[in-house]
Amino acid sequence: MNKITSMEEISSILTDGMTIMAGGFMGVGTPQELVTAMLESGVKDITLIANDTAFTGTGVGPLIVNRRVKKVIASHIGTNPETGKQMIAGELDVELVPQGTLAERVRAGGSGLGGVLTPTGVGTVVEEGKEKITVDGREYLLEKPLRAEVALLKAYKADKAGNLIYHRSARNFNPLMALAADTVIVQVEKIVEIGEIDPDEVMTPGILVDKIFVQGGC
Amino acid sequence: MINTLINPKQIIAARVAKELKDGDVVNLGIGLPTMVPNFLPADVNVILQSENGYIGLGPLDGDIDPDLVNAGGQPAGIIRGGAFFDSLFSFELIRGGHVDVTVLGGLEVDVHGNLANWMVPGKMVPGMGGAMDLVTGAKKVIVAMEHMAKSGSSKILQQCRLPLTGKGVVDMIVTELAVFRVTEEGLIIEELQEGVDLETVKEKTEAVFKINPSIK
Numbered sequence: 001m002n003k004i005t006s007m008e009e010i011s012s013i014l015t016d017g018m019t020i021m022a023g024g025f026m027g028v029g030t031p032q033e034l035v036t037a038m039l040e041s042g043v044k045d046i047t048l049i050a051n052d053t054a055f056t057g058t059g060v061g062p063l064i065v066n067r068r069v070k071k072v073i074a075s076h077i078g079t080n081p082e083t084g085k086q087m088i089a090g091e092l093d094v095e096l097v098p099q100g101t102l103a104e105r106v107r108a109g110g111s112g113l114g115g116v117l118t119p120t121g122v123g124t125v126v127e128e129g130k131e132k133i134t135v136d137g138r139e140y141l142l143e144k145p146l147r148a149e150v151a152l153l154k155a156y157k158a159d160k161a162g163n164l165i166y167h168r169s170a171r172n173f174n175p176l177m178a179l180a181a182d183t184v185i186v187q188v189e190k191i192v193e194i195g196e197i198d199p200d201e202v203m204t205p206g207i208l209v210d211k212i213f214v215q216g217g218c
Numbered sequence: 219m220i221n222t223l224i225n226p227k228q229i230i231a232a233r234v235a236k237e238l239k240d241g242d243v244v245n246l247g248i249g250l251p252t253m254v255p256n257f258l259p260a261d262v263n264v265i266l267q268s269e270n271g272y273i274g275l276g277p278l279d280g281d282i283d284p285d286l287v288n289a290g291g292q293p294a295g296i297i298r299g300g301a302f303f304d305s306l307f308s309f310e311l312i313r314g315g316h317v318d319v320t321v322l323g324g325l326e327v328d329v330h331g332n333l334a335n336w337m338v339p340g341k342m343v344p345g346m347g348g349a350m351d352l353v354t355g356a357k358k359v360i361v362a363m364e365h366m367a368k369s370g371s372s373k374i375l376q377q378c379r380l381p382l383t384g385k386g387v388v389d390m391i392v393t394e395l396a397v398f399r400v401t402e403e404g405l406i407i408e409e410l411q412e413g414v415d416l417e418t419v420k421e422k423t424e425a426v427f428k429i430n431p432s433i434k
Contacts, residue, residue, distance in 0.1 A: 025270040025305070026291030028284065051305065052345070078344025079291065087343070096343075099269065100309030100351035107306055120313060120354045123332075123385025126346075156285075168285035168302060169271050175304045 003162050005185065005211035010034065011041035013150060013183060013211075019047040021106070021148040021177045026052055026079060027059030029170035031154040031187030033215060035060060038068065038152075045070045049106070049146055051099060051173055052076040053083040064092070073146065075099035098126060101143050103176060108145035110179025115144045151181030155204070158188040159195070162209030163202040171203070178208040185211040226364050226394035229411055232257040233392050234321055234362045238264050245269065245312065245352055247322035248290045250362050254321055267317055269348040271308045274300020289348070312348065313355035320356035322349060324363040324391075326378040329425045331388040331400035333361060334380035346383060353384035365393035365422055372424035374398070374405070395419050398427060406430055 014020075020038075024030030030050075038046075039062060048069045053076075054061040061080045063069050071093040077083040086092035097105065104116040117140035121127055131142040153174045156167035164186060166174060178184050191214045227250050235257035238244060245267045246252050258264065266275035269289045279295040288294035296302075311317060326334040333353055336346040353359050367373055374391060391398040396419045397409040405427040410416060416433060 026287065028270070028287050028291070052347070074345065076345035076347040078342075084343060096345045098346050098350040099305065099348040100313050100355075103305045103309050118313065120351045122354075124350065124382045126350065166302075168283060168296075169268070169287055170285040171302055172271050172305045176306050 003160065003206075003209060003212045004191070005213050007037050007040070007213075010037045010185060010211070010213065013185070014038060014041045014043040016043055017045045018043065018150060019049065019148040021049040021146075021151040021173075021181055022060050023151075023153045023172060023174035023177055024050060024052075024054065024059050025169065025172040027054040027061070029154050029166070029172045029174055030054065030059040031152050031185075031213070032058070034152040034154075034185060034187050034213060035062060037213075038063060039066055044068045047071040047073070047148075049073045049102075049148055051102065053080040055079055056082055067091070071095070073097060073102070075102050101126075102146075103173065105143050105146040106173065106176045106180045108143075109147035110176060113145060115142050117141070118143055146180065148177075148181040149183065151177040151184045153177060153184065153186040155186050155188050157190040157192065157197070158186060158209070158212050159192050159197045159206070160212070161194045162186070162206030162212055163197050163199075164188070164204040164206070164209065165197060165201060166203055175204050178204045183210050184208055185213060187213045187215055189215050227253060228257075229394045230362050230364070230392050233397060233411065234360055235262075237358075237360060237390065238262060238319060241265070242318040243267055243273065243311075243316060245317050245320045245356065247320070247349070247352075249323050251321040251323065254362070267308075267311060268294070269308055269312065269352070271305055272296060272300055272302045273311075274298075276300070309348070309351050312351050315355055315357055317352070317356045319358045319360060320352045321360045321362050322352065324361040324373060325367075326373055326375055326380050327361050327363075327388055327391050328375045328378045329400070329405040329427070330377070331386045332378045333359070333383045333388050334378045335361075336383045337381055339381065349383050353387040358389050359384075359387050360390045360392060361388050362392050365395045365419075372422060374423050374425045374427075376425050395422065404428060407433060409433070
């Protein structure tokens, strides 16, 4: 199976109203060329799940600036003033989730769990509307799973089977999201033949990866 | 060393540094807390955890690597012996009690150990990022902040008014005037910073606090 993909094929996968997850922390580990593909495809009204909305010009930030997003689920929006502006104007629905809870909700979505119990957010606005469960005398919030139709990931290196290696702090949410979407598209800096990555060094196994976009678009 | 401390932030950071022990795993919030390592004695080495996915956060060493940033998104380094991981593991460390100390800034703290530092309704809603997990999971939570807001109002209150980051989570408050501990019996002032008298602290603190007998 050939997993190497093109901008055109990615555009054909994206449709209006989709839920999309994107890896990255303030743009580091975000597949910038896949974000560009989204912009060029014209896709809109998306629900975006990402750690943050990065900056106006990098990460997933341009999706907000270009008003392609109707709802964002993130832990932090402060570095992209456009997110706050659209939220206050009532044009963008923002669900703020503590970062550790966001990671766990994505994990739950990707690993067949009905949710997770976390003490984070108990006694704060985060608990509003959520079920509280007491375990051994301590209160926890039931936080529900998150899944997406498409995950857009960034890795440093892939082999043609889609086995991935991430680089430095660009790993962040990428490995979690690889489990939590129907279609997983990864942008890589480098592509190698099957067998060239030692199985001990694989960080995300290729069975989770549907499409590989080689940076620079070969 | 005290004589060389020229501004309130340095006074605060220097005092927080005394709370850290050799080998502690520490997570520092953005801003003032990042100054703390500058005041550690040579024989105290702490391991800094960066919420975006590694332990061994260090100063930028050599060329900027676009894939290596701190939790503020700024170019950073990693020390020898450090390790990278994903966001899930990062917050397993944080929530699971594997971080010994977290040092964060605060907008308001109260006598119950409640902390508000993530939003001001109608004005500033950046999101909580990792702060709620940090205050919930770290073994010791130190709030390092200037004693009063820019408006001159007290930031140490009987009851927080802003939306909370965590309920009953704060262990210690360090300001340029004093050091407080949050206990089951309420807030206790443990120390006065050099050259500060108790009356000044009382005047500038809305919260009612007990006084450690060592002061006076």
